[in-house]
Amino acid sequence: MQIEELLVDGLKHEYKITVPAKDLDERLDAILLEFRATAKIKGFRPGKAPLSLLRRMHGERAQGQLLSETMQETSAKLFEDKNLRPALRPDVDMEGEFALGKDLEYKLSVEVLPTIEVDDFKAPSLERCVAEVSDKNVAEFVERIAGQQKSFKKAPKTAKAADGDAVLINYVGRVDGVEFDGGKGEDFQLELGSGMFIPGFEEQLVGSKAGDEKIVKVTFPENYQSDDLAGKDAEFTVDVSEVRKPTDAKVDEDLAKNMGFETLAELKDSVKGQLETDNASLTRSHLKRALLDELADKYTFDVPAGMVDLEFAQIWEQIKRDAISSGEAKAEDFEGMDAPADKDEADEFRSIAERRVRLGLLLSEIGVKNDVQVNQEEVNRRIIEEARRFPGQEAQVFEYFQSNEEARAQLRAPIFEEKVVDFVLESANLKDKKVSREELEALVRAIDEEEASPAKTKKKTASKKKAPAKKTTEKKAAAKPAAKKKAPAKKAATKK
Template sequence: MQIEELLNEGLKREYKVVVEASELDARLDNVLLEFRANAKIKGFRPGKAPLSLLKRMHGDRAKGQVLNEALQESSAKLFEEKEIRPAMRPEVDMASEYEDGKDLEFTVKVEILPQVEVEGFKAPALERWVAEVEDKDVDAFIERIAGQQKSFAKAAKTTKAGEGDAILIDFVGSVDGVEFEGGKGEDYQLELGSGTFIPGFEEQLTGVKAGDEKVVKVTFPAEYHSEDLKGKEAEFKVTVKEVRKPSEAKVDDELAKNLGFEDLAGLKESVKGQLANDNNSLTRAHMKRGLLDALAEEYDFDVPAGMVDLEYRQIWDQIKRDAIQTGEAKAEDFEGQDEPADADEAAEFRSIAERRVRLGLLLSELGVKNNVQVTQEEVNRRVIEEARRFPGQEAQVFEFYQKNEEARAQLRAPIFEEKVVDFVIEMAELTDKSVSRDELEAAVRAIDEEDANPTKSKAAPKKKAAAKKPAAKKAAPKKEAAEKKPAAKKAAPKKEAAEKAAPKKAAAKKPAAKKAPAKKAAPKKAADK
């Protein structure tokens, strides 16, 4: 094999590779011999067919295998010989077709990973915001739980339903006079103002009383989950059986017992511990951003343009998805728009992408040099978490990750990154600053909003030269978003209370399965990386 360097500029490399015809012929003979061992050809005993015949019968398939093997093995030998760590998949261009008796010539274009100086690394000094759990925080949390434990009691027959009241109804839906599947319900408790049903349904029932019959006319949303009902006008014949008034749960021992605790004191103690854990998560999130900002100021090295381009496209794709999901724009508004129309905005996105790639490579090198490891158990736990997101399809999820090494690497990457961040934070000199929970939450919320709205980001790196020494010759683990932060969790004190404590309106006591009026839940806005 002959190698000629054609380009050596920054992180870009290009080589001409020539594989001699003699080597290709030997490879082809070996492949044909493998074919002959298993080929069944009329007139010949197994393994005795002449190679010339096999070449006529299976030559194209054999040449395809030889070509793939030659390209892969030659590229690997090239990278080993030139001590290259590819940043992304190399680009291979064939100079000519593979022909018998002729040398194979091709070019390899590749971007290499930069040499990142981490020898003698010293963690930056960090400010750690600390929020103590106060009694008022505990009381406010329990009040929210109590607010979601409200029940409804039957009101007088003459009572007119208002927002916040519940009505017990029967309903039958039809489109063009024809009832449709899932459009019928009996003894359904609907809380007015909850947004449970499609827009316009609940509003038309404000002011009804027990015994009323009403025809509700609505139009199904264009994005409704049923293809047959999207954008259709419908009528619902509604019979009101009862009007029910809400009653808030009291914060007392009885509430605590309903949530699985012995008394109110036990509930408060559990909530206090939970809030303390939440505060710790918020503290770490705030401290992580401080660490990344400090590293971005200190380190400046060339990063592969291909990786920046990929990150840039991901940022832009995320922004487009968010705009469509929030109704700020429609999909057709972005047709043919591969990047922002505003040049300044595009430049800022690219600066953010460059920062993320640089921080990802830096954290990766720090992890490799300091032997930060991700255990198989940690990856398995993440697989289980992913499987839980798809009820009823757990087996398929497990099989997917078992067979897809690249997908497992994508799960491993953020685990590795968080462990490196923890490693660096442990090395850092920390100065504690006492703040309130509200201040801490506001600071982390600002970080989340900054990540979700890149054009408002103030985190672009300041250019400051950093010394460069050869890095360890280990390929950096696949880079995940360097600034992605797990959201602080606010689970209920007990598992059985999780849904009750979530910041959502209480569900009706007897939700009918697949009721047509039910509004499709809007997709959650994905945080920008």
């Protein structure tokens, strides 16, 4: 094998590799001998067919295997000899058509991982914001629990429904005078102001009394899931059976028993433990961001453009999905757009992508140098978590991850990163700063808002700018005309 260096430009490398025809012939014979051991050819015992016959019968298949194996082996040899670590799969370009009896020549272009010096790495000094759980925090949380236990009691017939009250209603919805599926319900309790129905519905029932018949006129949102109803005007005939006033649950022993505790003190102890866990999580989130900011400021090195392109594409795809799911844009608004139309936005997203790639490479190098390991048990726990997200399909999820090394690697990567962060923080010089829970929440909220900054600009990227509409869905027939659909919780990717 001969190697000719064509280009070295930063992390971009290009080589010409030549494999002599003699070596190729020997490799091809070896492949054909493997075929002969198992081939069943009429007139010959297994393993006795001549190579000339095998060349005629299996030559094309053998040549394909020859090219694949030769390129893999010679590329690996090149990386080993040159001490290169490919960042992504290399591009291979054959020069001319391959023919037996001739040398194989091909060009290999690859971006390599940068050399990152972390032998003398020292964890930075950081300020750790910690919040103690006060009696006030516990009391407020318990009050919130009580508020969620709100119930409604029948009001006098003369009582007018106000925002926050509930009304017991029968309703029938029509579009162009025709009833539609899912637009009919009986004895349905609707809390006014809850936003459960499409915009404009609940507001028109404020001031109604028991025995009233109301004609409620609304317009279905443009992004309504039913194309037959999206954007159309509808009219609901609503009979109000009762007006019901809210009654808040009291913070007492009965509340605790309703929540599954023996005493109110036990409920408060449980709440305190949960708040302490929450505070610890908030503290770590803030501390991790502070660490990543320190590392981003301290370490500057070139990163593979191909990796940045992939990260940029993921950011852009997420922005598009968020815009479409929130109703701020439609899929067709992004047709043909592989980046924001606004150059400043595109530059911002690319800067974010480059930071994430750089920090990912740095954390990976620190982890490797310090022998940070992810064991199989940790990966299995993550697989179980993934399987629980798909009730009834657990077996298929397990099989998918067991048979897909790349999928397992995607699960392993965030586990590895968190363990590297923990490793660094264990040796960091941490100075505690006491803050209130409210201050800690505000600090983390500011981080979340900053990390979500690309999503904040997504409205500018769509060619059509429309006022956002609430996403709605029909539930069961004769249940609700337009109950809001809660989006499933998404598992957030690690942000840097």
